[in-house]
Amino acid sequence: MKSIELFAGAGGLAMGMARAGFHHSAVVEWDADACQTIRENLAHYADRGQEMLLFQGDARQFNYSLHSDDVDVISGGPPCQPFSMGGKHQGDLDARDMFPVAVDSVRRVMPKAFIFENVKGLLRQSFSSYFEYILLQLTYPQLSKRAKETWIDHLGRLECAHTQGKQKPVYKVVFRLLNAANYGVPQKRERVVIVGFRADLGVNWAFPDATHSEDELLVSKWVTGEYWERHEVSKRRRPTTPEKVHRKLARLATGDLHQTYRPWRTVRDAISDLPDPERRGKSEKSNHILNPGARAYEGHTGSPLDEPAKTLKAGVHGVPGGENMLARPDGTVRYFTVREAARIQTFPDSYVFHGSWSETMRQLGNAVPVDLAEAVSSSVHRALSLQT
Incomplete structure (x- = not known):
C-alpha cells in the first residue's frame, strides 16, 4: 500500500508507517536539517523496498496530482506549536497552522484513509470549535471553504450539512488521546491521533488496544x-x-x-546499556555526546530514571526545561544525549540525526515515537488489507 507523508520531520511517523507495510510515494518536509536526517537514513526505508521521493519544501507547493491515482493513505503531524501547551496558543491565528493543508491534501487525493497526529493541547476548551471544524472538514472534504468565507461561517455550513443528513459523510473520522507509554514507548507522551477511512469502504476499525x-x-x-x-x-x-x-x-x-499488559518501560529500560556520556572517551554510538550545563529549577526537574520520561519537547531557543534532562536518584541532573533521546522516542541506534545538539533535540521533540506510529499504522494497514 502506498502513502504520502506530510510534515515528516525527522521521520518517526514515516518509519512507523514503513514498518507497518506502507510504501512512501512521497515524504514532504520543509526543514533542511530534518530533510538531511531523512536522507542520511534512507537505508532504513530502502531495506523495506522503498525508493521514496523526498520533497524538501512547503507542503502547500507539493504537486499531489502526480500521486493522486495510487495513494492509499495520507499521514502526517501538522506543526503543533499553534496548539502546544508551551506555545503562544494562537491556534488558527498562527501562521504555522497547517491543518488547512492537511485537509486540502485529503480533498485532492481522496485516499482510502488518513492518519494525523498532534499535541494534547488541541483538545483544550479554547480550541474546541476549531477542533470540531477540523473533524468536520475531514468528514466532508468536498465542502470546501468558499472565497471570503470565514472559518466560523464555514463551520456553520458544515454543521448544517452534518445535522441535516443530506450530505453523506465522505470519511468516517475518529480520534483518541493516546499515551505513548501505553504502547511500549519509554515516555509519557500524550498525543491526539485522528484517523479516517473513506466511508464507501465500510471499514470496521477501532484504535489498537494498549499493550x-x-x-x-x-x-x-x-x-x-x-x-x-x-x-x-x-x-x-x-x-x-x-x-x-x-x-x-x-x-x-x-x-x-x-x-x-506488560509494564511501562522506563528511562532506565531505554538507556541503561549505553555508556555514561560523562566519562571520558568517545562513544561508539552515534549522537551519544554529553551537552553540559543542565540545571534543575521550579517546574523543570528532569525525568526520573525509573519512570517513563516526561514528554520530550522542542523549542525555538534550544531545549526548554527539564523534560529533556535525566534526573538521577541522587538528585543530580544532566541533559539527555541525542542518542538517549532517540531511544526514548524509539528510533533505532543506527538512525543518525543531522544538525547541532539543539537542532537534533528539536527534531526529536517534534517527532512521533516510532513504536506508537507503528502500532496505529499497522492497525490501519490490517483494516485496509481486509478490503482488498
Missing part, C-alpha cells in the same frame, strides 16, 4: 521486585516505596495483578 500499563510497572517494582532484579539494583540501593504507591497497590491487590 503496557503503569499498574504492571508498579507490580514489577514493589510486589515482585522483578524490575530491580533485572537491572541488578541491590535491595540496599532500591528506593523506599512511596506512600501513594502503597495506597494504589492496596487497591490493585483486590483485583487481578496478572493482566495481559
